[in-house]
Amino acid sequence: xxxxxxxxxxxxxxGGSLRLSCTASGDTFTSFPMAWFRQAPGKExxxxxxxxxxxxxxxxxxxxxGRFTMSRDSAxxxxxxxxxxxxxxxxxxxxxxxxxxMTSVTPTDxxxxxxxxxxxxxxxxx
Numbered sequence: 001x002x003x004x005x006x007x008x009x010x011x012x013x014x015g016g017s018l019r020l021s022c023t024a025s026g027d028t029f030t031s032f033p034m035a036w037f038r039q040a041p042g043k044e045x046x047x048x049x050x051x052x053x054x055x056x057x058x059x060x061x062x063x064x065x066g067r068f069t070m071s072r073d074s075a076x077x078x079x080x081x082x083x084x085x086x087x088x089x090x091x092x093x094x095x096x097x098x099x100x101x102m103t104s105v106t107p108t109d110x111x112x113x114x115x116x117x118x119x120x121x122x123x124x125x126x
Contacts, residue, residue, distance in 0.1 A: 002026040002115040004096050009120030012086055016124070020081040022096030022117060033099040033107060036070060036081045036091035038122075046093070047108040049081060059106040062094040063089075086124045 005109035008020040019099045020036070035050030049070040058070045069082040079096060107113065 002098055004094050004098060004115055004117035004118040006094065006117040008040060009094060009122045011123045011125065013084060013125055014088055014126050016086050017082070017084045018086065020083070020094055020096075020120060020122070020124060022079040022081075024077050024079065024096075032101060033103055033113075034072075034079055035097050035106070035108075035113065036079075036094060037097055037110065038090075038094045039119075040089075040092040043092075045110050047110075048094070050106040050108065052103055052106050055104045056106070058126060059108070069122075071092070083122070086122075088124050088126045091122060091124050093121050095119045 003025045006020060007022050008018060012018055033050060033052045036048040037045050038048050039045040047061050048064050049060045049068055067085045070078040096117045098115040099112060100114045110122055
């Protein structure tokens with residue numbers, strides 16, 4: 001069973017930075033796609049960034065381009081989301097997700113992922 005645990009959320013002022021971490025167990029981390037999603041109150045969960053790890057580079061949502069960077073440390077089984085120049089509209093619960101099969105294109109729909117973490121709250125004050 002794959003387990004994902006996020007950490008690193010918190011309260012930050014607009015313009016500030018946070019780095020989220022997602023520690024994974026199992027073989028999924030090194031071979032299968034993983035992604036970050038977020039869900040704001042009253043809104044649907046949305047894709048933020050993802051990578052297949054085997055085909056191409058990280059794919060970012062338009063809202064994240066130029067401000068967020070997704071990376072991983074395979075030795076630590078940990079994925080990161082560095083978030084800079086944060087805005088109040090970035091306030092949400094952030095989730096990491098993993099898919100249990102390979103794909104050549106980064107999935108961006110919640111239904112494409114099989115495992116989810118519990119989420120970590122990010123609050124950006126104005």
